[in-house]
Amino acid sequence: MATEGASWKEEGRPMRVLRMVTSNDGKAREFAEALKGMPFRLERVHGAYEEVQADTLDEVAMMSAQDLLAAGDIPRPFFLEDAGLFVDALRGFPGVYSAYVYRTVGWQGVLRLLQGATDRGARFESRIALVTTWGEVELFAGTGLGTIATEAKGEGGFGFDPIFVARGEARTYAEMPLREKERVSHRGAAVMALKARLLAKRPL
Numbered sequence: 001m002a003t004e005g006a007s008w009k010e011e012g013r014p015m016r017v018l019r020m021v022t023s024n025d026g027k028a029r030e031f032a033e034a035l036k037g038m039p040f041r042l043e044r045v046h047g048a049y050e051e052v053q054a055d056t057l058d059e060v061a062m063m064s065a066q067d068l069l070a071a072g073d074i075p076r077p078f079f080l081e082d083a084g085l086f087v088d089a090l091r092g093f094p095g096v097y098s099a100y101v102y103r104t105v106g107w108q109g110v111l112r113l114l115q116g117a118t119d120r121g122a123r124f125e126s127r128i129a130l131v132t133t134w135g136e137v138e139l140f141a142g143t144g145l146g147t148i149a150t151e152a153k154g155e156g157g158f159g160f161d162p163i164f165v166a167r168g169e170a171r172t173y174a175e176m177p178l179r180e181k182e183r184v185s186h187r188g189a190a191v192m193a194l195k196a197r198l199l200a201k202r203p204l
């Protein structure tokens with residue numbers, strides 16, 4: 001399990017380290033940007049954890065965090081995130097199966113499933129599981145409402161970004177700069193809740 005340098009600047013005294021566990025470079029970039037300026041040194045751990053399969057993102061995030069906690073390899077505190085794309089016309093599919101669907105048929109497969117569909121409503125969900133120094137797991141949720149575009153657009157982002165258009169936006173996530181995606185996205189909303197917790201006067 002490799003770790004990677006900090007993106008937060010030191011200010012005189014050593015900062016506490018907060019580790020994020022992810023094998024996804026796109027997510028790592030978004031978290032690094034969103035957590036800039038926080039009084040922690042963010043360190044990435046290229047997480048080799050089994051993605052558990054469960055019925056809800058809450059369970060996936062919670063069980064993944066508990067598995068990592070039980071393995072005991074990662075110094076606490078740390079966090080991981082589980083996300084999913086829920087398409088209305090597909091009754092919420094791919095949802096908790098998003099990673100598998102992306103790996104097998106990609107965003108092209110989702111576009112194909114929606115060919116001719118007039119209801120293009122969808123949402124992204126994010127669950128961040130924070131594991132405290134004491135081994136407690138706290139969950140933070142974020143939702144990003146939007147639609148599935150009729151064709152892919154944009155070069156940025158990752159995953160399903162080229163086909164997802166946030167509510168009130170004309171561009172896909174893949175056409176938006178990091179900071180703008182954060183303002184409207186599931187991850188941005190979940191990170192906002194995480195930040196409030198990190199700054200709270202409660203032991204971490």
Ligand code: IMP
Nearest residue numbers: 081082083084098099102158159160161
């Ligand atoms: P994960 O299980 O949290 O890694 O995410 C499930 C699937 O959704 C993966 O294939 C990701 O690439 C994709 N995904 C997660 N977050 C986003 C996002 O912000 N934009 C586009 N795709 C995403």
